Amino acid sequence: xxxxxxxxxxxxxxxxxxxxxxxxxxxxxxxxxxxxxxxxxxxxxxxxxxxxxxxxxxxxxxxxxxxxxxxxxxxxxxxxxxxxxxxxxxxxxxxxxxxxxxxxxxxxxxxxxxxxxxxxxxxxxxxxxxxxxxxxxxxxxxxxxxxxxxxxxxxxxxxxxxxxxxxxxxxxxxxxxxxxxxxxxxxxxxxxxxxxxxxxxxxxxxxxxxxxxxxxxxxxxxxxxxxxxxxxxxxxxxxxxxxxxxxxxxxxxxxxxxxxxxxxxxxxxxxxxxxxxxxxxxxxxxxxxxxxxxxxxxxxxxxxxxxxxxxxxxxxxxxxxxxxxxxxxxxxxxxxxxxxxxxxxxxxxxxxxxxxxxxxxxxxxxxxxxxxxxxxxxxxxxxxxxxx
Numbered sequence: 320x321x322x323x324x325x326x327x328x329x330x331x332x333x334x335x336x337x338x339x340x341x342x343x344x345x346x347x348x349x350x351x352x353x354x355x356x357x358x359x360x361x362x363x364x365x366x367x368x369x370x371x372x373x374x375x376x377x378x379x380x381x382x383x384x385x386x387x388x389x390x391x392x393x394x395x396x397x398x399x400x401x402x403x404x405x406x407x408x409x410x411x412x413x414x415x416x417x418x419x420x421x422x423x424x425x426x427x428x429x430x431x432x433x434x435x436x437x438x439x440x441x442x443x444x445x446x447x448x449x450x451x452x453x454x455x456x457x458x459x460x461x462x463x464x465x466x467x468x469x470x471x472x473x474x475x476x477x478x479x480x481x482x483x484x485x486x487x488x489x490x491x492x493x494x495x496x497x498x499x500x501x502x503x504x505x506x507x508x509x510x511x512x513x514x515x516x517x518x519x520x521x522x523x524x525x526x527x528x529x530x531x532x533x534x535x536x537x538x539x540x541x542x543x544x545x546x547x548x549x550x551x552x553x554x555x556x557x558x559x560x561x562x563x564x565x566x567x568x569x570x571x572x573x574x575x576x577x578x579x580x581x582x583x584x585x586x587x588x589x590x591x592x593x594x595x596x597x598x599x600x601x602x603x604x605x606x607x608x609x610x611x612x613x614x615x616x617x618x619x620x621x622x623x624x625x626x627x628x629x630x631x632x633x634x635x636x637x638x639x640x641x642x643x644x645x646x647x648x649x650x651x652x653x654x655x656x657x658x659x660x661x662x663x664x665x666x667x668x669x670x671x672x673x674x675x676x677x678x679x680x681x682x683x684x685x686x687x688x689x690x691x692x693x694x695x696x697x698x699x700x701x702x703x704x705x706x707x
Contacts, residue, residue, distance in 0.1 A: 331588060334433070334437065334442075334443050334444055335397075335433045335434050335436075335437035335438075335443050336437040336441055336442055336443060339368070339397070339437070341388070341389070341392075342368060342392065342394055343359070343360070343368065343437070343438065343441070344387070344388055345377070345379070345388050345389065345392050345394075346360055346364040346367060346368055346377075346394070346438075347359055347360055347364070348379055348383045348384075348385065348388060349364065349377055349379055349383065349392075350363060350364040350367075351383070352364075355412075355413045355415075355535065356489065356534030356535045357440065357488075357489035357490070357533065357534050357535020357536070358413075358439055358440070358535060359438070359439065359440060359441045360438050360439070362409045362410070362413050364438070365409050365435070365438040365439060366402065366405050366406055366409055367394055368394060368397070368434070368438045369396075369397055369398050369405050369431070369434050369435070369438065370396050370397075370398060370402045370405055371394050371395050371396030371397070372392075372393055372394040374393065375393065376391050376392065376393050377391065377392050377393070377394065378390060378391045379391070397430075397434055398427060398430065398431050398434060399427075399568050399573050399574070399577050400427070400431075400565065400566075400568070404563060404565070405431075407561075407563060408420075408431070408435060408563055409435070411561040411563075412435065412439055412491065412537050412539070415534075415535070415536065415537045416537065416559075416560070416561055417512050417537060417538045417539075417540065417559050417560040417561070418435075418537070418538070418539045418540070418560060418561055418563065419497070419539075419540045419541070419542060419557075419560035419561065419562050419563070420432060420539065420540070420541045420542070420563055420564075420565050421541070421542045421543075421544060421562060421563070421564050421565070422543070422544060422564055422565035422566060423543065423544055423545065423566075423567065423627050423629060424543050424545055424627045424629055424631070425627055425629020425630055425631030425632055426565045426566060426567055426629060426630065426631075427565060427630070427631075428541040428543075428565045429495060429541055431565060432493050432495075432539045432541055433493070435491065435539060436490075436491040436493055436539060439491050439535075440485075440488075440489070440490040440491045440535065441490075442490060443491075443493065444481075445481035445482070445484055445485045445490055445491070445492045445493065446481055446492070446493040446494075446495060447480065447481055447482065447492070447493070447494045447495070448495050448496065449494055449495055449496040449497050449498070449499040449500040450496070450499050450500070451499060451500075451501060453499075453500045453501070453504055454504065455503070455504050455507045456480070457480055458480055458482055458494075458504065458507045458508065458511070459480055459482070459483060459507060459511075459517055460477055460478060460479050460480055460483050460517070460519065461477075461478040461480070462476055462477060462478060463475075463476045463477075463478055472521035472522055473522070474522065474525070474526075474527040477519065477522070477527070481493075482494075482511065482517075482538065483517055483530060485536055485538075486515075486516075486517060486530055486531070486532040486533065486536050487530060487533060488533060488536075489532070489533035489534050489535030489536050490535065490536065491535075491536075491537055491538070491539060492536075492537075492538045492539075493538070493539050493540070493541075494508070494538065494539075494540040494541075495540075495541050496541060496542065496543065497540040497541065497542050497552070498542045498543070498549050498550050498551065498552060499549055499550065500550060501550055502550050502551075502553065505550065505552060505553065505556055506553065506555075506556070508538070508556060508559070509553070509555050509556050509559060512538065512556075512559040512560075513559065515531065515532040515536070516529055516530060516531045516532060517529070517530045540560065545627065567608075567611060567629070567630065568630055571601070571604060571605065571608060571616070574604050574608070574630055574633070575597075575600055575601050575604045577630065577634075578600060578603070578604055578630065578633045578634050578637050579593075579595075579597070579600050579637065581634040581637075581638075582595070582600075582634055582637035582638045582640075582641050583641075585634075585638040585641075586638065586641045586642065586645060589642075591641070591642065591645035591646070592645060593641045593645075594641070594644050594645070595637060595640050595641050595644060595653055596653070598694055599640070599653055599654055599657065599694075600637055602654075602657070602694055602695070602698065603633060603636060603637060603640075603657060603661075604633055606657075606661060606679070607628045607629075607630075607632070607633045608628075609621045609679065609683055610622075610623060610624055610628045610665070610675075610676075610679060611623075611627070611628040611629075615682075615683040617683070617686075619682060619683050619686065620682075621678075621679050621682065621683055622674075622675035622676075622678040622679055622682075623675070624665045624668070624669070624672040624675045624676070625668040625669045625672055626664060626665060626666075626667045626668040626669070626672065628664065628665075632664050635664075636657075636660045636661070636664065639656075639660055640653050640656055640657070640660065643656055654694070654697055654698065654701070655701055655704070657698070657701075658680075658698070658701050658702075658704040658705050659704055661676060662676055662704075662705055673705065676705060677702075677705050677706075680698075680699070680702050680705060681702075684698050684699050684702075685699055687699075
């Protein structure tokens with residue numbers, strides 16, 4: 320039997336402005352300080368929305384309370400990273416300058432971009448996904464060809480890009496994976512970020528011939544360091560952005576907590592309990608961090624695979640472990656599934672890197688087992704799983 324989706328059907332992922340609507344409304348009422356043109360929140364409130372209130376309970380003044388809002392709220396952290404990084408990003412956007420978030424894949428650049436856009440202008444959906452097939456029209460505008468053929472060029476026939484819509488409304492536009500766009504497509508952004516307007520020659524002589532950027536308009540782009548050689552940005556385009564590097568999470572406990580939180584949320588969406596032990600999650604995240612750095616937490620050298628052992632990949636593995644426990648209860652010890660999932664990640668870029676995971680097992684895993692760590696002894700016993 321097939322089912323038809325309806326507007327009330329639950330979605331796999333809601334945009335940040337829907338997911339955190341109550342927090343955004345609360346912070347808008349809580350902080351009545353000065354706001355840059357077009358901003359929904361103050362810069363300080365944007366930072367609080369992203370990095371959290373540090374466990375403090377924020378309380379609305381009596382005159383700011385309204386129906387539908389809680390009088391008090393603890394704002395949880397959504398991005399695990401330096402507060403100073405988030406503050407620099409917010410200052411860049413407040414100055415209406417382009418912001419480029421760079422870093423290894425899986426370091427939450429896109430999530431940070433989404434959170435910033437949602438907090439600043441109320442929507443994170445004015446987004447262009449950069450690919451080798453992205454065209455200049457997708458950055459500027461296109462046409463409804465039925466209207467174009469019937470009535471000729473007109474404002475009604477024009478189909479605005481997400482960036483053009485952001486310019487008209489004074490919002491934040493996003494370009495994901497900008498270095499995957501061809502150079503000639505990237506070049507379209509140079510004049511756009513310099514002139515702050517888009518010309519529509521087809522509408523010459525009409526009011527819509529030029530679309531100026533409304534106050535508040537700016538652009539956030541993301542780029543993976545692994546893609547640096549795909550379509551290198553020109554010096555002219557780089558000058559239009561402030562660069563911020565988003566690195567891996569520095570603290571093991573914070574990364575483990577994030578992996579657990581994200582995996583638990585993924586299982587909640589399919590209404591399944593998350594029953595993976597914290598010790599298993601810590602071993603998973605420890606292995607990812609060791610392989611990512613090429614060095615164990617004890618300082619031992621570790622073979623470093625070609626693929627990026629990112630936090631996002633760790634979340635995917637933790638989610639898979641949780642699903643296995645939920646849907647195949649009692650079939651296998653969850654820890655016995657970990658070597659196979661790690662092998663799948665390590666081999667993504669180069670199948671020969673399976674030998675590096677074996678090297679990790681023969682080195683760091685064995686030494687931890689010899690030191691008496693019970694969980695690592697069990698992992699050492701599972702070495703044969705890597706030969707399959």
